[in-house]
Amino acid sequence: MKYMLLIHQGSTPVPPSAEWEALSDEEKGKVYAAYQSINETPGVAPGQQMQGPETATTVRVADGATLTTDGPFAELKESIGGYLFFEADDLDAAIELASRIPAASMGGAVEVRPLAEW
Numbered sequence: 001m002k003y004m005l006l007i008h009q010g011s012t013p014v015p016p017s018a019e020w021e022a023l024s025d026e027e028k029g030k031v032y033a034a035y036q037s038i039n040e041t042p043g044v045a046p047g048q049q050m051q052g053p054e055t056a057t058t059v060r061v062a063d064g065a066t067l068t069t070d071g072p073f074a075e076l077k078e079s080i081g082g083y084l085f086f087e088a089d090d091l092d093a094a095i096e097l098a099s100r101i102p103a104a105s106m107g108g109a110v111e112v113r114p115l116a117e118w
Contacts, residue, residue: 005097005112046084058070
């Protein structure tokens with residue numbers, strides 16, 4: 001089964017920010033090491049970190065007209081900060097990987113969603 005892991009940043013400190021700079025070098029090193037380990041996990045197709053939600057544009061189409069709104073559709077505290085794909089034997093394996101993503105323990109969350117297979 002293939003899964004998409006959506007990383008909800010929440011209050012997770014990310015570079016470049018004052019919150020990130022407030023972390024010790026050891027704490028930053030642990031975050032970098034965790035992501036490196038995750039990216040080296042068999043079955044993981046690394047995604048990308050996204051820019052902050054304030055850079056988003058939300059697009060809707062109503063009555064044939066394209067409407068755009070600055071910012072994300074979701075509330076800021078729920079914004080997606082990144083993603084990755086993971087091919088695993090079962091949901092338990094995907095949950096275990098999600099628990100290793102630093103955002104899950106630093107103020108955010110990780111949504112695990114199976115991909116539709118047609």
